Amino acid sequence: MATVDSTASRHVSAVGGWDLEADVVVVGLGSAGACAAIEATEAGADVLVLEATGAGGGLSAMSGGLVYLGGGTPIQEACGFEDSPDNMFAFLREATGPSPDEAKLRVFCDDAVAHYHWLVDHGMPFHPGFSPEPGLEAPTEDALCYSGGEDAWPFDRIATPAPRAHKPKVAGKGGPFLMECLLGAVARTPTRVEYDSRARHLVVDDARRVVGLVARREGRDVHVRARHGVILCSGGFVLNDDMVALHTPALARAALKLGAVDDGSGIRMAQAVGATTVRMDAAECALPITPPRKLVGGIIVNGSGQRFINEDTYYGRVGQEALLRQGGEAYLIVDEALYEVNAAGFQASWVCETAEELEAEIGLPDGSLVETLDSYNRGAAEGRDPRFHKHPDFLRPLQGPLGAYDLRVEHTIYAVFTLGGLHTTIDGEVLTPDGEAVAGLYAAGRTTSGLAAYGYASGLSLADCTYFGRRAGRRVADRP
């Protein structure tokens, strides 16, 4: 039952001597760790970062680079979109629930414009342009796009739609450039970074206060003292098969697990000193149906041949529904006018003249697709979608011949990562199940449950990492 890499805590009396010391010890040099280190050093603390691999970046460097920001950023204003902290909060509370961490949402929405300026001031430029393709970083340098179904039902009725995903100024995928900016900012501080150093055990004193950690480097234990505290920014657990099976088993079925060092070691080290985890079942499951956007004019059905969502919402929401609530079985049905091999290479696995033939080919229940398509087409002809409220722009009756994309989890790309993790305050303090802070221990990023409690929008994780990384860094630096 025991996994290889124990993360049990060590008592300080077992530490012969400290190999390294700092006020603040940060575990992991992704976007959360980088921002924690920058803030802590700027607040006057002596900071040491331990990075498990040979270079900083983490999963952030592999991402699209979208950062969820809003409430009226200069980029939103330049592109002609109105937004406010309250409007942003109204959207996020609904989109990330049920029962999201409202304290985190509130402080983030109130500070999002200031956080934008902080990123700019620390060397991350944004180009004021809007990309009409939602959910995905523009091929151009344009910063802004919709990324969470803000302009789709039901969110368009809950808050005024505003695009909020901000990509740093670079053409195409923005993650590498985003981390280049943040690592550059780290390099301009006196932060020390130790690479190839994998944190394994927290060190506690008699009062169970975290006073350091043991890291593994070149096959040897390195003992690191943290005078103020340790900040865990070591990612989630999507690459830990045992943890996935026990907490969010549907993810095991997804082919593309988005992780860097995301083995859950930070979460486990904290649990060993009494921390609790929350929302461990939560996960993002992007199902990249678009681009091209016109494909949302098709219908997506489950294994019973029923629609289950408005196809024009965020494709991460479609993926969550399909994988977590429809058993990982879905099919996208289009007609000839819509058909195209999409950007991710998705193509039709079946093509038939009629819905009746198509449902038989796919193996859907008799009559199910015929009925669903009839119903959809009747509404679409009138510009209506009474069940799921797809926007009229994408409503048009589908005519044979029909093609079906196989969106079953075992047959296509679901890009997944975990959203559950340590329970933390808005300042990164790691909590016990009783809601008490573990002395000397802090965390940020995907090691924690953050802005995206259950639902998701592209850019929320980088927003969470950078903003709450900063807050944790400042909090630990300020400790007496």
Add this chain to the structure above:
Amino acid sequence: MATVDSTASRHVSAVGGWDLEADVVVVGLGSAGACAAIEATEAGADVLVLEATGAGGGLSAMSGGLVYLGGGTPIQEACGFEDSPDNMFAFLREATGPSPDEAKLRVFCDDAVAHYHWLVDHGMPFHPGFSPEPGLEAPTEDALCYSGGEDAWPFDRIATPAPRAHKPKVAGKGGPFLMECLLGAVARTPTRVEYDSRARHLVVDDARRVVGLVARREGRDVHVRARHGVILCSGGFVLNDDMVALHTPALARAALKLGAVDDGSGIRMAQAVGATTVRMDAAECALPITPPRKLVGGIIVNGSGQRFINEDTYYGRVGQEALLRQGGEAYLIVDEALYEVNAAGFQASWVCETAEELEAEIGLPDGSLVETLDSYNRGAAEGRDPRFHKHPDFLRPLQGPLGAYDLRVEHTIYAVFTLGGLHTTIDGEVLTPDGEAVAGLYAAGRTTSGLAAYGYASGLSLADCTYFGRRAGRRVADRP
């Protein structure tokens, strides 16, 4: 953020002296604690039970008293049902998944007949009679009923249907009698029981081994030494609003939370010494549509006016689907031939001549109920349900006038309790997130994640509590 009742661990050096001592200290005198105590004393250990309330029983005493047993028990044989451990395992693996604890399922299925005899030998009689009403304890003394949709799709194709819920020999609700039997068995052993004693903190030594606990009695701390170990049998967490909000928020909406002392204190005490929790989102949500059984001849639709399950499966499965995957919105539609106020008092909130009027009254999307009913009626007329495979016995076209029962979670009874908890071995050893045993600490029952990983069948929790309570008791007693 901090809740009132801290469960932080205490170091043994802070314990001035022990007020009580035993080889084995059991926390909680529900069915798990009772069985743990019986086994441990029979294995020669000196056992002390701490019960938070003034009497034993816990949630088990408030239950229907069904115990899930099978593999060919004398009761099954007397009633003419064939079963085997492998057949039972095949059903449970499918019904309790995804990714259930197969080690627990395997050992339980192999031992279920022996466990039946153990219960009988310890004073729990069973009457060999079969009750045709599934999911619910018979009004007679008859023991046996279907309780997990064993004879409904898809399980009837995965394993040979066999009823496995066994009620002790008493007319009607069996929980009080079941606990009377078990508490009688405890009373025949030298087990000591301290009532009104609420365990609050585990006590650990320098090696972080659990060596006792601190309980609260009459406003004072009582220090209890456990020479072999502590067994936590203190229930789940459905009565802890904070934990529900953080782990399984949909349950907060349910009116009927099935709990006794289920405040999560056992789970939290264990977390404080490094234990991990698993499947904390899992929950049972019984939606007592039947009896009468004829009501499953109606159709259940969600907020989009779509069916989502075969109505003749276990009503706990219907409730889980409705609450956890359909947003807590469902309606049962029947015609005049089926209509009846059910045993739980459910009655029609709307009655209309046609589906069109009814969908408008309920507020379902235009045309949705008309289409769903047309589709259902077409199949039913041919004895077919191609989408959800309801058994032909319950398929008959529904004719107006139609009545609709309001099954929205805020408008009816969902009876819920938590299934997630501590991660334990088949012998009750409490595990860290790395899969290592916490020395001196054991658990059973709803404090743990057990036989019912996600799915449920009536009787599984009492089976889990009694069987794995026994195993934990024996394991701790046998410790050197």
